[in-house]
Amino acid sequence: MSREPASRRLGMDGRRGDSAITSPARLTPGYEAIFNAAPGNYLLLDPQFIIVGVTDAYLAATMTVRGEILGRGLFDVFPDNPGDPGADGVRNLRASLMRVLASKRADRMPVQKYDIPRPEHAGGGFEERYWSPLNSPVIRADGEISRIIHSVEDVTEFVRLKRQMREEQDLLQKELSVRSSKIEAEVFLREEAVTANRLLAESERRYRFLADATPQLIWTANPDGSADYFNERWHAFTQVPLDALRGDGWHRSLHPEDVEPTALAWAQAVETQADRFQIEHRLRYHDGSYRWMLTTALPYRDGQRAVVKWFGSTTDIHDRVVADEQLRQIQRFQAVGELAGGVAHDFNNLLTVIRTAAELLLADLEGDDARLADAAAIKDAANRGASLTRQLLAFSRKQVLHLRVMDVNAVVTGLEPMMRRLVEENIAVVTRLATDLDRVKADANQLEQVILNLVVNARDAMPDGGTLLIETSNVVLDEEYPRAHATAQAGPHVVLTVTDTGCGMDAATQARIFEPFFTTKPMGRGTGLGLATVYGIVKQSGGNIWVYSEVGRGTTFKIYFPRYTGADEEVDEAKAHGLPNGREDDPSDATILLVEDDVAVRAAVRRVLERRGYRVLEAPNGAEALAAAAKPAEVIDLVISDMVMPGMSGLELRQHLLVLRPALQVLLMSGYSEEAITRLGGSGPLPSLIEKPFTVDGMLAKVRDLLRSGVPDA
Secondary structure, eight states, rough: OOOOOTEEETTTTTEEEEEEEEOOOOOOOOHHHHTTSSSSEEEOTTTTTTEEOOOHHHHHHTTOOOHHTTTSSSHHHSSTTTTTTTHHHHHHHHHOOOOOOOOSOOOOOOEEEEOOOGGGGGGSSSEEEEEEEEEEEEEEEEEEEEEEEEEEOOOOHHHHHHHHHHHHHHHHHHHHHHHHHHHHOHHHHHHHHHHHHHHHHHHHHHHHHHHOOOOOOOOETTTTTTEEOOOOOHHHHOOHHHHHHHHTGGGGGGGGHHHHHHHHHHHHHHHHOOOEEEEEEEEOOOTTEEEEEEEEEEEOOOTTTTTEEEEEEEEHHHHHHHHHHHHHHHHHHHHHHHHHHHHHHHHHHHHHHHHHHHHHHHHHHHOTTTHHHHHHHHHHHHHHHHHHHHHHHHHHTTTOOOOOOHHHHHHHHHHHHHHHHSTTTTEEEEOOOTOOOEEEEEEEHHHHHHHHHHHHHHHHHTTEEEEEEEEEEEEEEEHHHHHHTTTTOOEEEEEEEEEESSSSOHHHHHTTTTTOOOSSOTSSSSOOOOOHHHHHHHHHHTTEEEEETTTEEEEEEEEEEEEEESOOOOOOOOHHEEEOOOOOOOOOEEEEEOSSOHHHHHHHHHHHHHHHTOEEEEEESSSHHHHHHHTOOOOOOOEEEESOOOSOOOHHHHHHHHHHTOOOOEEEEHHHHOOHHHHHTOOOOOOOOEOOOOOOOHHHHHHHHHHOOOSSSO
């Protein structure tokens, strides 16, 4: 069967349009790997029903190849079987997807006959299939649908089994009818009855064999809803005797919160003789834990459409449910992080102006001036605001990290005296550090903040005393671990574990502990940014953090840092801070080109520089800065530029300036991280950077060092 290219536009009905488009947006590599490995049969569609993602399980179930279906319309890849005049799968599925777009709610479809194209190497044509579909929207922050998750369960064998049983019963009934007309002797009738019973028993044994062979939990129920049969998989899963499950005994294996809603839904389906029953619930596993299951039941009817038997299956969907919830949490954190980072960036500009003005005012006032206290209070408030924005930037992963190869054990050992001072005397601090610990690449100061935040969190959880245990170890995460922990990567890691014996947390609290401003502490104690900061630092460092907690038993935080596999790094302090091989004289007569789109920030920085004696040229954007630098007669010793500006970023401006003046020094101002610089177009070594909000002395020292250094920042 020929496959058409994906570069043609597909309309809302999944057919080709006239104009060409580029391939639809794909998932990011990390999320794509997680989505592809999901255990269920899933397609990811855009609002025009173009396929933008597909799991490996779906490809196997439909005999398709990812590269041949991505970017194509759903109904182009899966049309109706032309050999089946009654085929209505396309019409029904399109109607369901349109309902999702209209209502922005999930739409569950009844069992559909939807034949799939068979590859040429498998004989071509179409293969008969039956599916149980569910279409769910993915809602963006603005409330609009960005994607539709199309999940299906292949119930072909189940339908065929029902059909086979019906055919066998019809055949048996026909044979009995034909033979009975020829039987004249009562003895022969009795013998035929025995034969019929034997055939029925054989049919039942065959059904039970098939039911026990399937990996699903199979069951049947009487018309009144009382369960009368469970396959051996039920016993293997629950370790409950099969006799104890009959009737409504299976209720006792449900999660306590799911008993009532599941029983009510089943009773309603039985009472209304519904065409299909389906519900998700939790079922107790034999180890005492609960796993999410999908239970589906179909009625078997007689000639008068009365239900004579219910046939049901219960499928383990726990991994899919957990993965979906983790994905939703990651997306929520990303959205909050983007908001927090944007707010912090704008607030840093305001704090730069406030702190600079306060410091200049303090420098101008005499020692006995009554306004000194007010100016100092303004500066102190600005400093506290800067601390909060640093925590927000940490959560949003947009702070500046100074990464180096380090030994986590050395950081823990160095902090141990401070940790003991932070906790009460009734809390025992115990460390268990691996002697052969691998190295990691991280920011030592930020790692210290992570540890101290977790120590304070543990201290507050043990008001009556307890034990605080800090451990390090090497671990290799296998390929199974990332499937249960979204965003985790397989391979060797260094694990930092912080455990307390405090009050613990319930599941609802654990789900929110990394959200900024969420706290369980009393009003006035803490900002709710401690664990959010921990989360952001760990994520920005390429690691992962997981929490395990039980109410009344304590809490364990495990932080996984990827093992550093490169060569050992040593920081050359002379090169890092610049060698005094440029101008040795006082550089205060230098000319500085200041590029900043924020008028207030530009004015504040200009005041600082001019008070020091520098000549300052201003430009509100990159284009005007380039025009000034292009004048041969204009002397420019240093350029100070904001990194994030409309039209042209500071990094782009720096690249153009170095073409015009290769020896020119460029100092970037930003609160963003090296990761953000890379996204804005940077590559190679990190350029000279000063974080907002900066102090007057900090800015002047940075300027003085760059002017005295004859080494360009590239």
